[in-house]
Amino acid sequence: MATNIENTLRRIVPRWREFKLALQSGELDPTETRLVSALPPDSFILKKKEEWTNNRTLLFATDFLGVAYVMGYPELAIDAAKFVLEPDSGSSPVAKSIAAKVLRIPTPLEDSFQTPTFVDRHDLIEPIRRLKKKRINQPRNAFVWADLARLYTILGLQEQAKKAMQIAYYLAPLNRYIIRSAIRLELHLNQPEKAHYLLRKTETTKHDPWLMATEIAINSILEKRSKLIKKGMKIVYSRSINPFHICELSSALACEELSNGNSKKAKKLFAISVQKPNDNALAQAIWATKFVTIDNLFEKKFDPIRGGEAKALQTLFEGKWKKSLENSHSWILDEPFSVRPYVQISFLHSDIFEDYVSSIEIIESALMFVPRNPTLLNNLAFDLIHLDKLKEAKKVLSSIDLSHSSLATKICLLATSGLLEYRLGRPIEGRKLYQTAIQFAYKASLPWLKARAMIYLAREELLAKSTDADNLRNKAINEALKQNDPSFKLLIRRLKKLRL
Numbered sequence: 047m048a049t050n051i052e053n054t055l056r057r058i059v060p061r062w063r064e065f066k067l068a069l070q071s072g073e074l075d076p077t078e079t080r081l082v083s084a085l086p087p088d089s090f091i092l093k094k095k096e097e098w099t100n101n102r103t104l105l106f107a108t109d110f111l112g113v114a115y116v117m118g119y120p121e122l123a124i125d126a127a128k129f130v131l132e133p134d135s136g137s138s139p140v141a142k143s144i145a146a147k148v149l150r151i152p153t154p155l156e157d158s159f160q161t162p163t164f165v166d167r168h169d170l171i172e173p174i175r176r177l178k179k180k181r182i183n184q185p186r187n188a189f190v191w192a193d194l195a196r197l198y199t200i201l202g203l204q205e206q207a208k209k210a211m212q213i214a215y216y217l218a219p220l221n222r223y224i225i226r227s228a229i230r231l232e233l234h235l236n237q238p239e240k241a242h243y244l245l246r247k248t249e250t251t252k253h254d255p256w257l258m259a260t261e262i263a264i265n266s267i268l269e270k271r272s273k274l275i276k277k278g279m280k281i282v283y284s285r286s287i288n289p290f291h292i293c294e295l296s297s298a299l300a301c302e303e304l305s306n307g308n309s310k311k312a313k314k315l316f317a318i319s320v321q322k323p324n325d326n327a328l329a330q331a332i333w334a335t336k337f338v339t340i341d342n343l344f345e346k347k348f349d350p351i352r353g354g355e356a357k358a359l360q361t362l363f364e365g366k367w368k369k370s371l372e373n374s375h376s377w378i379l380d381e382p383f384s385v386r387p388y389v390q391i392s393f394l395h396s397d398i399f400e401d402y403v404s405s406i407e408i409i410e411s412a413l414m415f416v417p418r419n420p421t422l423l424n425n426l427a428f429d430l431i432h433l434d435k436l437k438e439a440k441k442v443l444s445s446i447d448l449s450h451s452s453l454a455t456k457i458c459l460l461a462t463s464g465l466l467e468y469r470l471g472r473p474i475e476g477r478k479l480y481q482t483a484i485q486f487a488y489k490a491s492l493p494w495l496k497a498r499a500m501i502y503l504a505r506e507e508l509l510a511k512s513t514d515a516d517n518l519r520n521k522a523i524n525e526a527l528k529q530n531d532p533s534f535k536l537l538i539r540r541l542k543k544l545r546l
Contacts, residue, residue: 047424047428047458047461047462047465047483047498047499047502048392048393048396048397048405048424048425048428048429048458048462049389049393049421049424049425049454049455049458050362050389050390050393050397051386051387051389051390051393055452056329056330056333057263057266057267057298057301058259058260058262058263058294058297058298058301058326058327058330059229059230059233059260059263059264059267060226060227060229060230060256060260060294060326061230061324061325061326061352061380061381062196062199062226062227062230062231062381062383063196063352063380064193064196065140065189065192065193065223066139066140066143067352068223069140069143069144071324071352072290072324073222073223073256073324074115074222074223075115075147075291076115076119076120077254077255077287077288077291091113091114091119091122091220094109094110094113094114095110095114095122095123097109097110098110098126102129104129104130104135104136104137105184105185105186105187106186107126107129107130107135107141108126108130108137108138108141108144108184108187109186109187109188109217109218110123110126111123111126111127111130111141111144111145111148112141112144112188112189112218112221113218113220113221114126114148115144115147115148120147120148123148124148124149126145127144127145127146127148127149128145128149130142130144130145131145131146131149138180138184140189170197170200170201173197174194174197174198177190177193177194177197178194181194186217187217188213188214188215188217188218188221188224189214189223189224191210191211191213191214191217192210192211192214192223192224192227192228194210195207195208195210195211195214195227195231196227196383198210199231199234199383199415200382200383200415201415202414202415202416204235207231208231208235211227211228211231214227214228215228215244219248220248220249220250222250222254222256222257225244225245225248225250225257226256226257226260228241228244229241229244229245229260229264232244233264233267234383234384236450238264238267238268239268241264242261242264242265242268245257245260245261245264246261251274252274252277255278255281255287255291255292255294255295256291256294256295258274258277258278258281258295258298259278259294259295259297259298260294260298261274262274262275262278262295262298262299262302263298263301266298266301266302266305271302272302275299275302278295278298278299279299281295282295282296282299282315282318288322289318289321289322290322290323290324292318292319293319293320293321293322293323293324293326293327294319294324294326294327296315296316296318296319296327297315297316297319297323297326297327297330297331299315300312300313300314300315300316300319300330300334301330301334303315304334304337304338309337309338312334312337312338313338313339313340316330316331316334316338316340317340317341319331320340320343320346320348323348325352325353325354325355325356326355328348328353328356329353329355329356329359331343332356332359332360332363333359335363336363336494336530336531344360344364352380354373354374354376354377354378354379354380354387355377355380355381355386355387357369357373357376357377358370358373358374358376358377358387358390361373362390362394363531363532364532365532365533365535367394367398367399370390370394371391371394371395374387374390374391374394375387375391377390378391383415385412385416385419385421385422388408388409388411388412388422389412389421389422389425391405391408392405392408392409392422392425392426392429393405393425395408396425396428396429396432397533398533398536400432402429402430402432402433403429403433405425405429406426406429406430406433409422409425409426409429410426413426418445418446418447418450420446420447420448420450420451420452420455420459421451421452421455421458423442423443423445423446424443424446424455424458424459424462426442427439427440427442427443427462427466428462428465430442431462431465431466431469434469436466436469436470439466440466443459443462443463443466446459453486453490453492454492454495456486457483457486457487457490457492457495457499458483458495460479460480460482460483460486461479461480461483461498461499461502461503463479464476464477464478464479464480464483464502464503464506465502465506467479468506468509468510473506473507473510473512476506477503477507480499480502480503480506481503483495483499484496484499484500484503487499493525493528493529494529494531494534496525497522497525497526497528497529497534498526498534498537500518500521500522500525500526501522501523501526501534501537501538501541503518503522504518504519504521504522504541505540505541505544507519508541508544508545508546509544511546515546516546519541519542519544522541523538523541523542526538
């Protein structure tokens with residue numbers, strides 16, 4: 047049984063975009079509160095200022111400028127900003143943009159480089175070459191190192207990515223962008239404990255709503271309750287910060303309430319999160335509509351920067367399959383190292399369009415940088431079975447590491463294994479595996495997975511001309527009708543067409 051990202055728990059982990067785009071989004075702007083007011087006078091930011099004062103060069107000016115702006119002390123960097131904007135300074139477009147923000151003057155952000163419009167290894171050669179050149183000319187520019195780490199991650203070069211990010215973090219350990227980028231890399235490497243450690247030892251986590259949101263989300267991944275929830279609630283309900291700067295924090299808190307069964311509080315917090323959301327908070331709210339009603343969410347006009355995931359989820363939930371497929375490809379361009387858009391595309395190809403060849407193609411492209419991902423491998427096995435490549439499917443299923451599988455993926459793996467048994471001519475074994483998947487989905491309160499497994503079990507029983515097939519079909523249809531997922535209407539129609 048193919049699985050989709052909607053079947054998995056979505057958390058409000060940070061996006062990881064090139065620094066230029068993150069700057070344009072406004073997520074690096076200072077909030078209305080001081081992020082480091084509790085730090086002593088000899089803290090990190092004052093050291094950066096001293097370095098700039100003693101070494102009045104472009105290298106130290108841009109270094110201090112970025113730190114001062116993101117940490118909420120732009121007035122300390124006015125002198126550095128003026129230096130950066132001097133006609134002969136040789137500053138980069140990004141540095142000039144930060145300087146303009148500090149001085150509150152309009153300056154368009156020129157293009158430096160962007161991730162290519164199609165994720166291909168050859169397309170990344172030139173951007174990496176340019177970043178390596180920048181790295182030599184600006185060795186203390188943490189943003190250059192972080193962008194380089196991101197491109198290495200897209201290419202699946204994990205060791206190079208980790209080394210580049212270590213340097214970026216060493217250069218700017220209190221910078222919001224660098225911290226969130228480092229966190230995202232650790233999560234991509236399946237190291238949530240290390241990600242949490244980085245946040246825990248960062249002083250600004252206790253004051254910065256963007257970092258607080260990330261800390262709460264990572265605790266959820268670790269199945270722990272964050273100690274910052276109470277403080278986060280106080281910040282959100284105080285209304286003292288621009289709604290944009292608390293959108294992810296509100297969303298993370300909403301998910302905590304949702305997981306605790308408090309849908310009333312969750313609904314209220316999600317409503318706050320979409321007052322002025324970034325694309326991450328918007329996607330989280332759309333995903334959450336599977337569990338809680340968020341008033342007028344789809345009627346509102348949102349235009350967040352790079353909203354591929356939000357649009358892909360919304361069109362999926364609306365049953366606009368072709369549009370969802372198109373938006374999912376846009377999502378890949380935004381997060382080419384993330385598994386989630388690839389999973390959604392493979393699901394649409396195989397489960398909705400029954401185009402198993404196209405599904406395999408997108409899965410194979412994703413497996414280049416996440417070779418052992420259980421969800422992708424499950425969907426690959428599902429596709430191979432439908433192409434009657436049973437030996438290859440069996441090999442794929444036997445290679446999956448269940449210790450790194452989510453509960454939803456494990457349930458789907460049981461169903462896929464049941465499908466394989468049916469196609470190998472062993473219906474008794476297949477039926478047992480499907481029934482186990484259905485029982486697990488029921489116990490885990492995952493009714494949509496239970497209904498989907500029941501439909502696929504009924505389909506195999508009908509194809510095998512079982513005496514109980516009609517009864518199983520009726521039960522599956524009744525269960526599927528309870529779901530608000532439009533894909534079930536399609537599955538029901540297919541099931542009704544099958545004859546004994």
